[in-house]
Amino acid sequence: MEVEKGRGGHVLVLPYPTQGHINPMLQFSRRLTHKGLRVTLVITIQNLQEMRASNPSDPAFLDIEHISDGFDDGLPVDFKLDTYVDSLKRVGSQTLDSLLTRLGAEGVRPLCVIYDSFLPWALDVAHAHGILGAAFHTQSIAINTLYLLHHDKFSDKKTDITTPISVPGMPILESSDLPSYMSEPELYPAYLKMVVLDQLSNMDQADFVLANSFDSLEGELSRELAKAFPLKMIGPAVPSVYLDNMIADDKGSDADLYKAVNCLGWLDERPVRSTVYVSFGSLVGMPKEQMEEIAWGLHASKRFFVWVVRTLPRHLEGRNLLPKGFSEATKDRGLVVSWCPQLEVLSHRAVACFWTHCGWNSTLEGLSLGVPMVAMPQWTDQLTNAKFVSDVWRVGMRPKADNRGIVGREEVERCLREAMEGETAAEMRRNAERWSELAKEALDEGGSSDRNINEFVATVCFRQVRHSCCIGH
Structure with missing residues (x-):
């Protein structure tokens, strides 16, 4: 009451x-x-x-x-x-x-x-x-523990990160698993100051x-x-x-800064666990080449999909652009929206998989609703979150990027196949559902x-x- x-x-x-x-x-x-x-x-x-x-x-x-x-x-x-x-x-x-x-x-x-x-x-x-x-x-406890125990090792200058970091209770973290402003502090001095040093002050x-x-x-x-x-x-x-x-009528979405598109009717027409939900959060801007690979990988997968493609602020123009011909090629299987009620989508019976940037909110929401994930982090704490999603909580998989840092369309297709069908998908779903139950018990x-x-x-x-x-x- x-x-x-x-x-x-x-x-x-x-x-x-x-x-x-x-x-x-x-x-x-x-x-x-x-x-x-x-x-x-x-x-x-x-x-x-x-x-x-x-x-x-x-x-x-x-x-x-x-x-x-x-x-x-x-x-x-x-x-x-x-x-x-x-x-x-x-x-x-x-x-x-x-x-x-x-x-x-x-x-x-x-x-x-x-x-x-x-x-x-x-x-x-x-x-x-x-x-x-x-x-x-x-952000996660893991991330804040990293800040607390290792903040003195990072400065505006390049830090030697050839030695993996070991923290009690965590897997060994390579440089590719660390927050970007810790692994490459010279590229993100303002973030290092605000996110790590100032908040600990x-x-x-x-x-x-x-x-x-x-x-x-x-x-x-x-x-x-x-x-x-x-x-x-x-x-x-x-x-x-x-x-x-x-709590009665507590569905969230009370303070969205972006107007959501209602895609639930579209999902209602899709079979159970047939659809991948793709969202990289409110701030990530994907470069043109990566957008093309994701787009054509989705097309090649022949899966139903809902893809959130944000219209970005003026200082990020040129990112998040869909390739020419993609919308027409996928009009019968895909829905591209500028924003959507994420929790309602993740909880929908049609959704089988969450392709995510692994921001902490999205990670917790995927865990809480028992949805397997494909973890494609871009920067900040997302890289560490993705490590836990794949290797610790075992609710997702991490696509392999090429030597340019781009996840190719064949890899997109492979990850979707493994995350949505077969024993790997079943195991990830079992693990995700277990974490969902534990999240419910906590609250x-x-x-x-x-x-x-x-x-x-x-x-x-x-x-x-x-x-x-x-x-x-």
């Missing part, structure tokens, strides 16, 4: 301003309102405009406020990450400070700011107001560190982080309807993640006043 909204106190939730960071924090917010907290989602002005353009109705279960990142009218053509991050820190911290001051004056002062760990300055602002700060990890001062994972999946790995930080695993941050079904009443969420909420409730405590009363 859902507890009355706001009975136990008020928290702010501040994600990094991209879809892949907003989604898990929004889903966690839904859990918190179910437990009785009042939640205010704080997003940038540009995010707010995009969200309302794709869905005019705000999520009913929370309030929305905004801060500025200094780019209220959108990103420039000559966008550079380091410039953006500096502006977000400078303008974002000022506008967050003003927001907290205003909310205090209005009598709705939050008790805690739950902030994306990419935004460590938010902790400083919260503490300056005497408010608790909870860092929220939108004050993590030990956070009142909580919340991780979008669960004990059965990464419990052994979590021990290193738990020694350093007050860690609680609260995931997977997936809508309740796909897992424990404890079910009394499960490991449910207990951690209860403990977090109880602490926030206790900070308000004892009689407002909303766990079990």
Whole structure:
């Protein structure tokens, strides 16, 4: 039974301003309102405009406020990450400070700011107001353990990575398994600074560190982080309807920045486990040659497919372009969309396989819904996630690239065949379904993640006043 909204106190939730960071924090917010907290989602002005353009109705279960990142009218053509991050820190911290001051004056002062760990300055602002700060990890425990144990080995200069990295509880990691800003730091200095160095700068001062994972999946790995930080695993941050079904009408998609195309009717007409779902997330831009190989590999496979091909920002023009003649050649078997309700697609009976970039959200969603994966990482943490998908959790396979780094059409066809038919496919599906059950157990009443969420909420409730405590009363 859902507890009355706001009975136990008020928290702010501040994600990094991209879809892949907003989604898990929004889903966690839904859990918190179910437990009785009042939640205010704080997003940038540009995010707010995009969200309302794709869905005019705000999520009913929370309030929305905004801060500025200094780019209220959108990103420039000559966008550079380091410039953006500096502006977000400078303008974002000022506008967050003003927001907290205003909310205090209005009598709705939050008790805690739950902030994306990419935004460590938010902790400083919260503490300056005497408010608790909870860092929220939108990446895996494995990735954050790598950051913690090995961040001192990486700098702007080329790092010697000829020796594989060994971490307790992990497989041996070659350079090709490491996050790109760790294996090639000279190519990604802004990401190395923001994602690794800055987020660790004050993590030990956070009142909580919340991780979008669960004990059965990464419990052994979590021990290193738990020694350093007050860690609680609260995931997977997936809508309740796909897992424990404890929250009525919780299907997600409340804050999409992109307008989704309804492809479910098309899937309804396809046979059971006949279709591959292809999506590389909201940020990946595929070069022309790789797009051609994927496209013609899909064509050669003769499989049904739904392929999400994002229209990219101006600074990524020239990527994500379908080859000439592809749409006509596959019109009877394929559907290409600009965005779609991913969870509804993954849970559809027609879907047999998920061809994914292995962003952490997509990885968790595939695991939670029991869908085998073809893991084709591009950069950042995706490479490490793909290693775990194929070699640790054994729910997917990783295509082999040629000496140019391109996965050819024959390899695309081979992977689809092995992932969708035969004993390899059956074994991956059995493993995926087992992880799906464990994900449900984690969030079910009394499960490991449910207990951690209860403990977090109880602490926030206790900070308000004892009689407002909303766990079990």
